Amino acid sequence: MKDVAARAGVSVKTVSNVINGAHVGAATRERVERAIADLGYRPNISARNLRRGRTGILALAVSEVDVPYFAELARLIVDTAEEHGYTILIDQTGGDPKREQYVVDGMGARLVDGIVFSPVAMDHLDIARRTDTTPLILLGERVSAGTADHVAIDNVAAARTATAHLAGQGRRRIAAIGTQPSYAQGTATMRESGYRAALNDAGLPVDESLIVAARQYHRRDGAEAAAYLTELENPPDAVFCFNDTLALGAMRTLHDRGYRIPEDVAVVGFDDIDDGRYNVPSLTTISPDKAGIARSALRLLLDRIAAVDSPPREVTVSHELRVRESSGAGPRRRP
Amino acid sequence: MKDVAARAGVSVKTVSNVINGAHVGAATRERVERAIADLGYRPNISARNLRRGRTGILALAVSEVDVPYFAELARLIVDTAEEHGYTILIDQTGGDPKREQYVVDGMGARLVDGIVFSPVAMDHLDIARRTDTTPLILLGERVSAGTADHVAIDNVAAARTATAHLAGQGRRRIAAIGTQPSYAQGTATMRESGYRAALNDAGLPVDESLIVAARQYHRRDGAEAAAYLTELENPPDAVFCFNDTLALGAMRTLHDRGYRIPEDVAVVGFDDIDDGRYNVPSLTTISPDKAGIARSALRLLLDRIAAVDSPPREVTVSHELRVRESSGAGPRRRP
DNA sequence: CTGAAAGCGCTTACAG
DNA sequence: CTGAAAGCGCTTACAG
Known part of the structure; x- marks a missing residue:
């Protein structure tokens, strides 16, 4: 910066002003800018940060x-x-x-x-x-x-809408994948409330065996949860997954085990990630803005x-x- | 830092030494560390960066x-x-x-x-x-x-392997999706060479109508390219896509148009992203380390x-x- | 092993 | 509108 000032024949203050867009005479600005270009000068961000x-x-x-x-x-x-x-x-x-x-x-x-x-x-x-x-x-x-x-x-409302949609399609045994019992304050808890509320709204009983926790929200976790559900004596006819990757993993397992989607089991996810739009079948989901x-x-x-x-x-x-x-x-x- | 030094009764040099793990007497170190904790001191990164x-x-x-x-x-x-x-x-x-x-x-x-x-x-x-x-x-x-x-x-070798795999399965009209004519030096060009080389190796003719460019490498681009391929008079019996998202998009379109995968068309991708592993059908791909x-x-x-x-x-x-x-x-x- | 002091490269009151 | 100078908070030779 000192070099630039020297080359342009001005003070460093003026160089600083030029760089930061303060008022500087056109001719002076021109000289300074040329000096900057000639010297390949670039401000040192650390110094600026320290000052600012x-x-x-x-x-x-x-x-x-x-x-x-x-x-x-x-x-x-x-x-x-x-x-x-x-x-x-x-x-x-x-x-x-x-x-x-x-x-x-x-x-x-x-x-x-x-x-x-x-x-x-x-x-x-x-x-x-x-x-x-x-x-x-x-x-x-x-x-x-x-x-x-x-x-x-509004995670409660969103989960309620998703679950109500499944109930509205005549589904009676709607499972949920993705609860996280260890985090009582988290998003998962909100989605679980919405899910429970919607079952209530629809006059459906809450079957606790249909509510499956997921430690993480990866495809693998969804696949594992779905495997558990298919092994129930009375498997679900719909699954609301607390995110799309869980749903994609679950659908893979459901498919492997011979379930047709949505005929045998309907699936809804959450997040509207790009993957779900192109999947076969494409994934119904809650799309946050x-x-x-x-x-x-x-x-x-x-x-x-x-x-x-x-x-x-x-x-x-x-x-x-x-x-x-x-x-x-x-x-x-x-x- | 000055405050820490004052509170610990040492110079800033000593504080700096403690922070940066230099040799400092145990008792002194202890005092400095307590002062740091008491004051909630944290080094200013910009200043350090400026110096270093x-x-x-x-x-x-x-x-x-x-x-x-x-x-x-x-x-x-x-x-x-x-x-x-x-x-x-x-x-x-x-x-x-x-x-x-x-x-x-x-x-x-x-x-x-x-x-x-x-x-x-x-x-x-x-x-x-x-x-x-x-x-x-x-x-x-x-x-x-x-x-x-x-x-x-080694993109050339990888693409060659992928294409050879398709030829080895008896595929005769192997398409490629993902060329980028405007970037002659890019990865796409390498993969295209490998593809062409493998066709040669297998004694298969190169049909230029089966080579489809993709501006980007998103699912949408793969879907569009596949749509074009299905409309050919003589559609392919295999598609090598230059990445997995292209392949996933292509598979969606192929499915929509009634092609069975892999029976009617085999598909190979590139990248081994998590999506491909859980897709139905799961995606054959080149897995880079x-x-x-x-x-x-x-x-x-x-x-x-x-x-x-x-x-x-x-x-x-x-x-x-x-x-x-x-x-x-x-x-x-x-x- | 520790202290006092210079200096990293900026920005910004303070003068002029 | 511009110059000379202080200071941001560190690190690091240089002494002791």
Whole structure:
């Protein structure tokens, strides 16, 4: 920078002004810009950050970035952040409580200006206890108000809609895959409530043997849960899976065991990932407004960075049921 | 840091030594650590970076992080980087030449210590022209030696194996989906050569009408290409797709149009993404050693950071053919 | 083994 | 509109 100033015959202040778009005489600006180009000068971000007290980096902390839902979300968040001049750094917690605590504690050092965090093991009590002040936005969990900013869809309503859809198709033994008994505050619990509520609404009994936990939400877990269900004395005629990968895994097993989908068993998922749209049969699912989630998360985070002490906010993003072949929409083959 | 030093009754030098694990007397260390805990002190990374001349951040630049192959790779790279004390920042180029140029130019500012880059539009000539000195590792393209470090599998051999497998099953009209005529130096070109070579090996004629370009490598592109193929007067009895998402999209269309897989058309993909394993039918594919790619890329990058002027290196990672149902392995249903 | 001080490369009041 | 100088919070020779 000093070299640029020397070459342009101005002070470093002027160089700084040119770089940061302050008012500088056209001729001077021209000289400085030429000097910058000649020298191949580029500002040192660390120095700027040190001075400004910010880094221009935000973290996205998820369990695993190759889970399709998170991959799609990451894409949107990276793009949205870029529009706001921020860069996204990825942190993978693997759902490990220690690593989640690290996120809640601001990720060790003042590396990021803020964090978008999708918790697995942490609940709102853990988060309420945090002392770190790094702006933090929670994703995908309905935390009781007052704890932290967060963005979610109405998981209870969405699960209720999904289950009601199956009941509306005349299904009577509707299973659920994906409960997580160890995380009482999580998204899974919300979806389970919605599921139970819808059975009630439809006057169907809740058969606890049809409610299957899943430790993770990978295809493998869905496949295993479906295997268990098919071995029941009285197997289900429909399955509501708490996410799409569970549903895709479950459908694979159901197919292997000779069940026709949707004729013998209807399947509904959650997330509307790209995989489900092209699967045979295509997957009925709850489609959250992912772009809306990304946008809201970034807006909340930038607002929080600007006003650290403002009261926590909660944004509920819309969702809709997308009915496809796996629950009986349309022909499965157009010859 | 000054506050910590004051509270512990030592100089900042000693605090720095404690933080960075230098030799400090046990009693002193103890006092400093307590002061750090009491004050909730955390080092300012920007200041450290400014001093050290590095940031501890590496960039992964890919077209879109929600493409399953990149999502899986991102996961591995984030994990591997973490083992080495580095954090990964995601840059999405969308395959846009301008954005790719920005990556090749070191991403604007001295924000990252190095870059792992999967180019789409840039070829090795573009990269040879670069003047920026940010350590850069290329992924997935076989660039002629001497340009830059890079990691790839042997795409020609892999494509040849995949195609030979189809020919070995008695397929005679083997189509290819995924050529990219505009990028003569890219991975697609390698896979096309391997495909052509295998047809030759098998004594099969090359029918240019069976070779279909794909602008992107999404399911949609595969679906469209397959639609074209089914409308040929003489449709193929096998399709080699240059990646798995193309194959999954193609299979959806083939199914919709009444083709049985693999009976009427066998399908082979490339990448071995998780989706293909659970699909019905499961997808035969080339499985690159993705963990090996992540490991090699990081190793090359860290070596390059340590020795900026060492000669460029090329690492070839292994791959293997995984035969599954889509090309005729085993029963499609176990009742 | 520890202290006092310089300096990394910026930004920004403070003068002019 | 521009210059000279302080200071952001670290690390690291240089002394002791």
